[in-house]
Amino acid sequence: MAAEKNANAAGGRHRRFSAAVRWSGRTAVVVVAGELDHDNPDPLNEAMGQALAKGAERIVVDCDRLTFCDSTGLNILLKGRLEAREVGAELELATLQPVVARMLEITGATGLFTVHAHLPDELR
Numbered sequence: 001m002a003a004e005k006n007a008n009a010a011g012g013r014h015r016r017f018s019a020a021v022r023w024s025g026r027t028a029v030v031v032v033a034g035e036l037d038h039d040n041p042d043p044l045n046e047a048m049g050q051a052l053a054k055g056a057e058r059i060v061v062d063c064d065r066l067t068f069c070d071s072t073g074l075n076i077l078l079k080g081r082l083e084a085r086e087v088g089a090e091l092e093l094a095t096l097q098p099v100v101a102r103m104l105e106i107t108g109a110t111g112l113f114t115v116h117a118h119l120p121d122e123l124r
Contacts, residue, residue: 019047028056033065036073048080064095
């Protein structure tokens with residue numbers, strides 16, 4: 001199931017962000033793509049909520065196609081991490097693009113997540 005939203009951006013451009021959930025056993029892989037910011041948080045919120053509602057024991061957010069993430073996106077990830085832990089699940093990040101990795105580094109959030117350089121083989 002995928003969720004997408006178009007949002008107006010500065011200069012009249014349109015940006016698209018999507019989040020889709022696929023399953024490997026009890027692991028939900030949330031595949032995100034595009035620019036995640038304050039204009040379009042719903043797809044990731046919905047995907048994370050879906051994964052938790054269906055009983056994921058592990059959620060891996062595949063960031064390979066995530067080209068931007070602002071504080072709104074960071075807050076969704078942090079909130080998702082807490083919600084996952086409340087039900088005994090883990091939230092992990094994979095394949096961070098440099099701009100997203102830098103945002104996590106600057107904010108000190110990198111150490112809060114298990115971060116995989118690549119999507120683990122068993123989830124491909």
